[in-house]
Amino acid sequence: MAKSKPESKKAETTPVVEQVSTATGVKRPKADMLKLAEELHKASKGDSSLVKLDVDSLTQSTPHISTGAIALDYLIGGKENANGVRPCPGIPRGRISMIYGKPSSGKTTIALQTAASAIREGGAVLYIDFENEVEPKYASNLGIPVNNESLFQLHQPRTLEEGIKLLAKYAKGGVDLVVIDSVGAGVPQATTEKEYGEQGRIGLVASVWSTWLPSIKKLISETGTAVIGIAQLRESIATGPASYGGPQQSPQGGNAWKFYNSLQIMLRSGTKMQGKTWDALANKEVETVVGALITAKLDKCKVSDSMNHECSYYLMHGTGVDNVRTIIDLAIAVGVINKAGSWFMWSSPSGEVKGQGMDAFREKVEAVPNAVNILFEQVKPFLSGKAKPKSGKDLTALVDEGDGSLESLLGMPSVELGDDIFEEEE
Secondary structure, three states: OOOOOOOOOOOOOOOEEEEEEOOOOOOEEEEHHHHHHHHHHHHHOOOOOOOOOHHHHHHHHHEEEEEOHHHHHHHHHHHOOOOOOOOOOOOOOOOEEEEEOOOOOHHHHHHHHHHHHHOOOOOOOOEOOOOOOOOOOHHHHHHOOOOOOOOOEEEEEOOOHHHHHHHHHHHHHHOOEEEEEEOOOOOOOOOOOOOOOOOOOOHHHHHHHHHHHHHHHHHHHHHHHEEEEEEEEEEEOOOOOOHHOOOOEEEOOHHHHHHOEEEEEEEEEEEEEEEEEEEEEEEEEEEEEEEEEEEEEEEOOOOOOOOOOOEEEEEEOOOEEEEHOOOOOOOOHHHOOEEEEOOOEEEOOOOEEEEEEEHHHHHHHOOOOHHHHHHHHHHHHHHHOOOOOOOOOOOOHHHHHOOHHHHOOOEEEOOOOOOOOOOOOO
């Protein structure tokens, strides 16, 4: 009798789970994301590119630098998460930010105040001044140690490419902030090689920035350097005749700056503030403009949920952003400070503060230790919707009544309105 052959054992295989693609109807293996990530982690010896995302688990904000304007920092910061943390209340580190607007809207002031904040935190700042317009006394008034080159350096490069090389070198060296003033004022190398009067290439500045901004963005994300580009509004090239809407305005530097920045702030000047100053020529005090109400709108914001929101703050000539007046006006709007005629009253932790006239009342408020921060903490619940104004009305109702200054102060939505420089050094 013939012996039966033993049955050969079939190779054990792991069953493959299939799923149907709704787009094509083709069956394909279901991806095991966790397994793929684990294999990638092992292959890279722990240096994985995987980033874990969980907004509610954040216990601290994204690394940032204060702009020196409380209202603007609050606007950029966005809504609090479950832990009461605001995503990024200031200029983000390791990112590109752009500040633009018409002349005299306070662009350089915000950049200099941000630089002063970085230095106070123990950092170092490089200021690339293509326009050759930084005034040392004003910078010093804003808190810049203009004589300390270990903390603050002002460079005025001859060409745009020289400025980009400076940016790369100092970013690699660990500088905290680089300010470019302005992105459209740098003269490309090709332009300097031409004779005066010779026709130059249109859009050359934009082309240079378009070439190098991707590399700059990658470099600063690794070093944690914050970059601020200042730009003025210019009429776009070939935007059509008036019948098609007329000339359109856009920031200097070309579209590359719009694509690669994470934060884009538009500033515009509003109501002018009148005051008396001494005129040496007339040998008397004269009435003149001493400041303005500035409105900041976030055209682009990838660090929080504040895109298309805006806020307002006071900018005073010679001294910068007036946080005290800004917060007092905001406190009056929500009822933290009571106003009756020309009288103002505030219940501070150290007692009642009362004064007749804004100037007199402000002096008494400033006499209270840490008054600005205390006032702002009292106002915050109204901004987040956790409390209502003492008048009994909600903030939306106040805006609907036409209080445009309140709308802007609260940050509510607006209704109108060489090739080797990025390689590692040997």
